[in-house]
Amino acid sequence: MLYNRDLINEKILNAIEKSKDYIGLGEAAAYIPELLNVDSDNFAFSLVTTNGESFNYGDTEAVFSIQSISKVIDLIMALTDNNPSEVYAKVGSEPTKYEFNSLVPIGDTAANPFINAGAITTTSMIVGKDNDEKFERILNTYRGMAKYPDAHLMEDVFHSEMKTTDRNKAIAYYLKSKGIFDQNPEEVLELYVKACSIGTNITALATMGALLANKGYDIEDRRMLIPEPVVQLVVSQMASCGMYENSGNYLMNVGIPSKSGVSGAIVGVVPGVCGLGVYSPRLDKTGNSIRGKELFKILSQDLGLNIFV
Numbered sequence: 001m002l003y004n005r006d007l008i009n010e011k012i013l014n015a016i017e018k019s020k021d022y023i024g025l026g027e028a029a030a031y032i033p034e035l036l037n038v039d040s041d042n043f044a045f046s047l048v049t050t051n052g053e054s055f056n057y058g059d060t061e062a063v064f065s066i067q068s069i070s071k072v073i074d075l076i077m078a079l080t081d082n083n084p085s086e087v088y089a090k091v092g093s094e095p096t097k098y099e100f101n102s103l104v105p106i107g108d109t110a111a112n113p114f115i116n117a118g119a120i121t122t123t124s125m126i127v128g129k130d131n132d133e134k135f136e137r138i139l140n141t142y143r144g145m146a147k148y149p150d151a152h153l154m155e156d157v158f159h160s161e162m163k164t165t166d167r168n169k170a171i172a173y174y175l176k177s178k179g180i181f182d183q184n185p186e187e188v189l190e191l192y193v194k195a196c197s198i199g200t201n202i203t204a205l206a207t208m209g210a211l212l213a214n215k216g217y218d219i220e221d222r223r224m225l226i227p228e229p230v231v232q233l234v235v236s237q238m239a240s241c242g243m244y245e246n247s248g249n250y251l252m253n254v255g256i257p258s259k260s261g262v263s264g265a266i267v268g269v270v271p272g273v274c275g276l277g278v279y280s281p282r283l284d285k286t287g288n289s290i291r292g293k294e295l296f297k298i299l300s301q302d303l304g305l306n307i308f309v
């Protein structure tokens with residue numbers, strides 16, 4: 001990637017312009033009613049380099065829930081609170097062709113930590129005396145990684161999802177029946193949904209990506225926030241499983257380890273270079289932001305961000 005601020009800015013502006021072809025395609029997620037309570041054509045983009053430079057566009061004030069991007073934090077915390085071998089005894093590491101909330105890819109374990117069953121599993125491995133303490137730890141981890149002390153629980157989104165989360169409830173009870181965890185499934189589910197309901201802005205999301213791109217070290221003071229071996233596992237799982245059943249195709253076309261959420265957000269990690277965040281609520285049928293994906297694809301080419309070429 002070229003380190004010339006004006007050139008990077010020009011290329012990003014061009015890419016955003018090209019991504020306008022995708023405005024209006026797809027629909028915002030409706031199964032969590034509160035997620036419809038936004039402008040579906042809202043748009044924000046941020047790129048934060050591992051040198052601490054940041055490039056921000058669109059509605060940078062918009063606050064949206066991170067949804068499945070919380071699965072990255074759940075995995076980080078499960079891996080720091082437990083040995084990786086303990087975590088991967090309870091959850092698989094392989095991509096699945098089934099949708100993120102399917103019960104099918106749960107054999108002895110969920111297929112991977114980035115489908116709902118896998119994230120409910122990793123959530124059950126987060127340490128704390130009760131859900132309040134565990135959620136506070138999740139929130140503080142995000143605040144630290146994203147350098148965004150304003151991150152908070154979006155109560156409306158949380159309560160809205162809790163009313164419609166029957167499928168996740170079934171998954172949580174099923175996992176307990178399989179002996180994956182022995183806590184109350186309702187409590188594990190509540191914590192999982194709370195993490196999905198963390199509110200962020202776009203720069204914070206890209207900053208979290210930049211921290212992962214920087215091997216877990218704070219980009220300003222170089223403090224180690226996430227151990228490097230954990231970053232390595234998490235970013236590689238983002239590459240293989242981060243975009244649901246579209247992960248393989250996305251990796252071929254975009255080549256940036258990423259994780260999406262049904263709010264229309266995507267976080268991308270280009271190791272050693274930068275983190276990226278995009279927010280555009282209209283989704284394809286796999287639950288990924290249409291304009292967001294297309295923008296990352298254009299930027300990957302125009303800024304040379306594809307990790308494979």
Ligand SMILES: NC(=O)CC[C@H](N)C(=O)O
Pocket residue numbers: 067068069100101116161168193196260261262263287
């Ligand atoms: N893919 C997603 O972003 C899903 C997250 C959402 N909270 C759910 O569990 O269904």
